[in-house]
Amino acid sequence: MDKEAIKKILPHREPMLLVDEAFCEEGLAQGSYTVRGDEFFLQGHFPDNPVVPGVIICEMMGQSACLLIDFEGDFIPYFTGMNKVKFRRVVVPGDTIEFKSRLLRRRMNVYVIECEGRVDGDLCVSGELSFFIAGDGAN
Numbered sequence: 274m275d276k277e278a279i280k281k282i283l284p285h286r287e288p289m290l291l292v293d294e295a296f297c298e299e300g301l302a303q304g305s306y307t308v309r310g311d312e313f314f315l316q317g318h319f320p321d322n323p324v325v326p327g328v329i330i331c332e333m334m335g336q337s338a339c340l341l342i343d344f345e346g347d348f349i350p351y352f353t354g355m356n357k358v359k360f361r362r363v364v365v366p367g368d369t370i371e372f373k374s375r376l377l378r379r380r381m382n383v384y385v386i387e388c389e390g391r392v393d394g395d396l397c398v399s400g401e402l403s404f405f406i407a408g409d410g411a412n
Contacts, residue, residue, distance in 0.1 A: 302372075352404060355401075361399075371390065371391050384403065
C-alpha cells in the first residue's frame with residue numbers, strides 16, 4: 274500500500290508519517306521508509322554528518338508495526354513500552370529502512386509486537402514494542 278492507503282489506517286500525518294510503503298498479511302506487517310535528507314529530525318542531528326536519531330527509528334518501526342492491528346473507526350496507538358531495543362548500524366540519508374513486524378500477544382487493547390529494521394539486508398534495529406490502542410474502533 275502507498276502513503277494514501279496508509280493514511281486510511283494510521284492517524285499520523287506529515288511530517289510525522291514515517292512509512293512510505295507497506296504490505297500486510299495475516300500476522301506480518303512490512304513497511305519501509307526512505308530517508309531523503311531534508312527531514313526535520315536531521316537538521317541538527319548532526320550538521321555535516323546527518324544520522325537518523327534512534328527515537329525516530331523507533332517511531333518508524335512503531336508505525337509499521339501498528340499496521341498489524343485490526344482497526345475500525347477512530348483510534349490512536351500510544352507507545353507503552355520498548356523492550357530489548359538494540360541499534361546495530363546507523364541510518365543516513367539515502368538509506369531505505371525496511372521493517373518487519375509480527376504480533377507476539379494481545380491483551381484487550383494492549384498489543385506487543387516483535388520488530389526489526391534492515392538497510393540493504395543489514396540488521397540496524399530490533400526490539401519488542403507495546404502499544405495501548407485508544408479510541409472507539411479497536412477490535
